[in-house]
Amino acid sequence: MERLNQWITENPTLYSIFKFILLATFVLAIIQLFRRFLRKQVTDASVRYKSQKGIEIFGYVILILLSFSYFTGNIKDFTLAIGLFSAGIAFTLQELILSIAGSLYIFIVKVYKPGERIEINDIKGDVIDVDSIYTTMMEIGQWVSSDNYSGRIVKLSNAFVFKGPIYNYSQDFPFIWDEFNLPIRYGSNVELAKSIIIETAKEILSQFTANSKTQWKAVVNKYYIEDAMLDPTLAISLTDNWIQFNLRYIVDYKKRRFTKHTLHDKINLEIKRTNGKVLLASTTLEIINMTKTKFNVETKN
Structure with a gap:
């Protein structure tokens, strides 16, 4: 132990580099843990991919900031670094967190449920599924007239329940x-x-x-x-x-x-069947008066 303390005293630069390597390893390990968690918990491939990429990019940004702060001596409290990292994770995954919160809100408040017809974010259709991230709808309208199905299945983030009005055609009064x-x-x-x-x-x-x-x-x-x-x-x-x-x-x-x-x-x-007593109308044009105009055509020999 005395020899280790002596080595640290004699080699402060190497000791600082060693501590930084441990810190960087810890941050990278946290990033991998979050990536594995998302890989197991998130079923939608698109959301899983984007979330993992977001965490990876944000983790590298935090690592660069920690490197700069560590060697310049501006951040000395490791707890502060962890706090910043956690806040960054929350910011990066805010859409995912909002979607999960939106799904809870939908089920608890009963905003809508499968089988009901709604319009949200300018998309109208019948709800066919609600999961922890997405609401799935069979779209109606668009290039077809009236309330017919267009044939497209639309997946909409549950976060939209917090961002605008929801029109329900069938809840309470169908x-x-x-x-x-x-x-x-x-x-x-x-x-x-x-x-x-x-x-x-x-x-x-x-x-x-x-x-x-x-x-x-x-x-x-x-x-x-x-x-x-x-x-x-x-x-x-x-x-x-x-x-x-x-x-x-x-x-x-x-x-x-x-x-x-x-x-x-x-x-x-x-x-x-009224035999002319009632007649449907159409746009008509009535000419009241037309002025007669005479034209004299002279021929020259």
């Missing part, structure tokens, strides 16, 4: 309001047209209306919200070209497109 306009020609029997549209809507939408009324009561009791009109309603406005009938109704969120098709088809059939 119905949405929809509407469309019908142009009726001036001179048509307006009362007959109103009767056709309302009666057809009541017939086709009766099941949706009855089911929605039961569930809407639960929503009103749970949230601070006003009562709403759930029966089909019709509003009329006059335009330059036609009488516009606006039908507003409630429908199952997964049957919006088919229901609109059924309403259009049935209403169009009933209007045809």
Whole structure:
């Protein structure tokens, strides 16, 4: 022991280098331990790769800073170095940590669950899986019209639940309001047209209306919200070209497109049966007056 102390006293530079090698070895060992931990715990290949690379790069940066600080004597407390390293790890993996926290938030608060239709980060679709890092959705919309599947499966980081609004189409109240306009020609029997549209809507939408009324009561009791009109309603406005009938109704969120098709088809059939008493309109152009212009053409020989 005395000989070791004597060697340290006689060779301070070599002793400092030896201590630094031990410190560097410790830092590299911590990096490898974190990499092994991520390799075993993270199942997604992309996240695993990026996390491992992030830790590796950050570890080398910390090693360079420690080298500079060690030999210049600015950092003498090893505990401070470990603290900086831990903070760096947390910063490097902040997206991964947020994703894990987001998954806990989703399950505890019940933000959404598989089978529900949501829109988040401008992506709309049906949730088909929620794991510790990603929410997996079957996308709807984009280049296809209405609420049809596009065929793409989207993986979205659970961290997005903290970054913006989440639109849920089916939680608590699996119905949405929809509407469309019908142009009726001036001179048509307006009362007959109103009767056709309302009666057809009541017939086709009766099941949706009855089911929605039961569930809407639960929503009103749970949230601070006003009562709403759930029966089909019709509003009329006059335009330059036609009488516009606006039908507003409630429908199952997964049957919006088919229901609109059924309403259009049935209403169009009933209007045809009126034998001209009610007519659908289209954009027209009426020429009020046209000035006659005479042209004299003279020929020269």
